[in-house]
Amino acid sequence: MIYIHVPFCHRKCTYCAFFSKVESGEWKVERYVDALIEEMERRKGEQAHAIQTVYFGGGTPSILPLGQLSRIVEGLRRCFDLSQVQEVTLEANPEDLTHDYLRGLASLRFFNRLSIGIQSLDDDMLRLLNRRHSAQQAVDAVENAQAAGFHNISVDFIYGLPVGHRGQAPFPGGGTGASPLSKGVTHVSAYALTVEEGTALSVQVKRGRVVLPDEEEVVRQYHELRLRLMDAGFEQYEVSNYARAGYRSRHNSRYWNRTPYLGLGPGAHSFSFFESGSTSVAHVEKRRWNNPDGTVGEETLTDKDAFNEIVMTALRTTDGLALSVVPEGQRERLHRMMQPYIDCGWIIPTDNRYVPTAEGLLHADGIAASLFVA
Ligand code: SF4
Numbered sequence: 001m002i003y004i005h006v007p008f009c010h011r012k013c014t015y016c017a018f019f020s021k022v023e024s025g026e027w028k029v030e031r032y033v034d035a036l037i038e039e040m041e042r043r044k045g046e047q048a049h050a051i052q053t054v055y056f057g058g059g060t061p062s063i064l065p066l067g068q069l070s071r072i073v074e075g076l077r078r079c080f081d082l083s084q085v086q087e088v089t090l091e092a093n094p095e096d097l098t099h100d101y102l103r104g105l106a107s108l109r110f111f112n113r114l115s116i117g118i119q120s121l122d123d124d125m126l127r128l129l130n131r132r133h134s135a136q137q138a139v140d141a142v143e144n145a146q147a148a149g150f151h152n153i154s155v156d157f158i159y160g161l162p163v164g165h166r167g168q169a170p171f172p173g174g175g176t177g178a179s180p181l182s183k184g185v186t187h188v189s190a191y192a193l194t195v196e197e198g199t200a201l202s203v204q205v206k207r208g209r210v211v212l213p214d215e216e217e218v219v220r221q222y223h224e225l226r227l228r229l230m231d232a233g234f235e236q237y238e239v240s241n242y243a244r245a246g247y248r249s250r251h252n253s254r255y256w257n258r259t260p261y262l263g264l265g266p267g268a269h270s271f272s273f274f275e276s277g278s279t280s281v282a283h284v285e286k287r288r289w290n291n292p293d294g295t296v297g298e299e300t301l302t303d304k305d306a307f308n309e310i311v312m313t314a315l316r317t318t319d320g321l322a323l324s325v326v327p328e329g330q331r332e333r334l335h336r337m338m339q340p341y342i343d344c345g346w347i348i349p350t351d352n353r354y355v356p357t358a359e360g361l362l363h364a365d366g367i368a369a370s371l372f373v374a
Pocket residue numbers: 008009010011012013016017018020058059060093117
């Protein structure tokens with residue numbers, strides 16, 4: 001699979017700590033695309049596994065003019081075997097998804113999934129978060145996308161948003177006509193707001209200009225949102241992800257299954273494994289990342305690192321942690337350490353896996369950290 005990082009945004013959202021630049025002058029975008037295509041040519045040999053998904057993330061990929069997107073698509077087609085690709089996603093912000101842009105996107109015959117950053121359907125909240133779109137634009141974006149022939153549409157929401165703002169509902173209800181959920185959305189990602197150091201939001205919180213809900217309220221919103229989505233026909237498959245039948249994100253699911261991927265563009269990460277040549281070790285895993293300053297970082301994961309990452313990602317999914325991925329020598333220890341979570345109803349053990357409950361998913365990171373091999 002391939003991940004393309006597009007590092008431009010129209011402006012910075014108050015809560016965002018992703019690597020993105022608030023500048024998209026034409027020549028900068030062109031230079032970025034030149035460098036991206038050059039990177040594809042240079043690294044095409046690194047993608048030894050069949051490519052089944054391509055994901056354009058950011059930043060704001062929909063900031064790219066159609067001509068530049070078209071150049072990237074041509075580069076991908078030239079450098080990689082895309083004959084087995086099933087899912088190609090473009091992250092987009094609602095204000096970019098005009099009829100014309102979507103028609104142009106469809107004419108590339110490449111993208112078959114859109115991930116739209118709606119975040120909230122409350123205009124006051126959107127302004128507070130420094131988003132550029134309105135609630136109406138968000139609803140229009142979903143409709144425009146469908147009219148242009150996109151039928152696999154994911155939307156992002158944030159819960160646990162600042163309190164005290166008029167009209168802020170914990171979640172855009174599933175039953176009203178204005179809700180994008182009633183317009184054929186196939187996938188929802190819903191994230192609890194986190195305050196990252198160095199963001200505008202962290203300054204606002206420190207100065208008392210913004211008050212966040214307490215943990216109990218955030219948990220209440222998680223459960224409410226989950227129930228509403230299930231009522232609307234979605235299945236939860238990860239702590240923050242919900243899908244209609246057949247519409248789980250293939251790309252994200254592959255990350256969780258530790259499928260190797262090639263990350264292109266500034267700030268992108270890659271994950272690979274290679275045969276070690278030893279008869280006793282099946283493969284060695286490597287993580288590599290492009291630093292924004294143009295340098296490259298790389299680390300080789302030890303068996304312990306890999307085990308800890310597997311536990312961390314698996315316990316965030318409703319499939320849970322399969323015993324088959326736990327080395328035999330670790331199983332007894334793992335079961336002993338799982339027992340308190342089983343006793344309190346956060347984990348259900350089955351014959352071949354440990355499955356988190358809805359409450360357990362909320363505590364997945366803490367549970368996983370307590371199970372890590374040091
Ligand atoms: S649009 Fe996305 S990547 Fe850009 S600043 Fe906002 S949250 Fe961050």
